[in-house]
Amino acid sequence: MDVSLLVCTTCRAGQPVIEGEPVPGARLHAALERIGAPEGVRILPVECLSACSNGSAIALAGPDRWTYVYGQMSDADAPEIMQGAAAYAETPDGIVPWRERIAIFRKRSIARIPPIG
Amino acid sequence: MDVSLLVCTTCRAGQPVIEGEPVPGARLHAALERIGAPEGVRILPVECLSACSNGSAIALAGPDRWTYVYGQMSDADAPEIMQGAAAYAETPDGIVPWRERIAIFRKRSIARIPPIG
Numbered sequence: 001m002d003v004s005l006l007v008c009t010t011c012r013a014g015q016p017v018i019e020g021e022p023v024p025g026a027r028l029h030a031a032l033e034r035i036g037a038p039e040g041v042r043i044l045p046v047e048c049l050s051a052c053s054n055g056s057a058i059a060l061a062g063p064d065r066w067t068y069v070y071g072q073m074s075d076a077d078a079p080e081i082m083q084g085a086a087a088y089a090e091t092p093d094g095i096v097p098w099r100e101r102i103a104i105f106r107k108r109s110i111a112r113i114p115p116i117g
Numbered sequence: 118m119d120v121s122l123l124v125c126t127t128c129r130a131g132q133p134v135i136e137g138e139p140v141p142g143a144r145l146h147a148a149l150e151r152i153g154a155p156e157g158v159r160i161l162p163v164e165c166l167s168a169c170s171n172g173s174a175i176a177l178a179g180p181d182r183w184t185y186v187y188g189q190m191s192d193a194d195a196p197e198i199m200q201g202a203a204a205y206a207e208t209p210d211g212i213v214p215w216r217e218r219i220a221i222f223r224k225r226s227i228a229r230i231p232p233i234g
Binding site: 006046048050051057062112114 | 121123161163165166167168174176178179184185186226227228229230231233
């Protein structure tokens with residue numbers, strides 16, 4: 001079953017906006033697209049995940065599984081994010097065992113939401 | 118269509134745990150249950166929304182609508198939370214217009230997640 005990697009493309013990550021230059025969220029989205037999504041994952045750009053004080057923000061979500069929101073991500077984290085997204089996609093419920101979870105996901109969690117019927 | 122008000126019952130809200138006393142998340146859950154859920158809303162206790170540094174945390178979620186996560190809630194906020202939950206339930210997509218949104222929801226947003234197909 002496919003899961004979504006939501007990427008906030010409007011995140012400023014606390015940095016001033018420079019005219020003509022993409023904001024950090026847009027740069028992160030571009031870096032993820034360059035790498036390409038692993039099997040079972042689609043990259044979904046979103047305008048504002050309302051986690052502005054913890055940007056750049058991403059989320060992993062899918063049907064009948066836990067949703068996870070992570071913050072303080074930058075384009076330099078893109079390769080690791082894709083590893084984490086692949087591990088998330090491989091689980092039946094979205095819960096990657098703590099020891100197997102990548103460090104940036106362990107340390108920069110904003111919230112998780114259980115699947116609701 | 119019914120929506121869920123998820124309440125983290127393990128939130129400590131940065132306070133030390135006192136043996137024999139409920140943690141702030143459990144107190145918030147109890148306060149919400151005392152008021153009772155408005156029509157179309159069910160209260161769903163959850164163990165850990167992983168928003169520990171912003172507790173106590175709650176979330177509003179439902180099928181085919183935006184999910185919202187809010188933090189820094191206490192049992193004193195229970196009446197307002199129920200107002201906000203009722204307004205959320207009355208929308209088709211979960212988006213309560215900004216001007217109509219209760220102040221504690223405007224000010225204490227942790228994240229929002231779009232509905233994904």
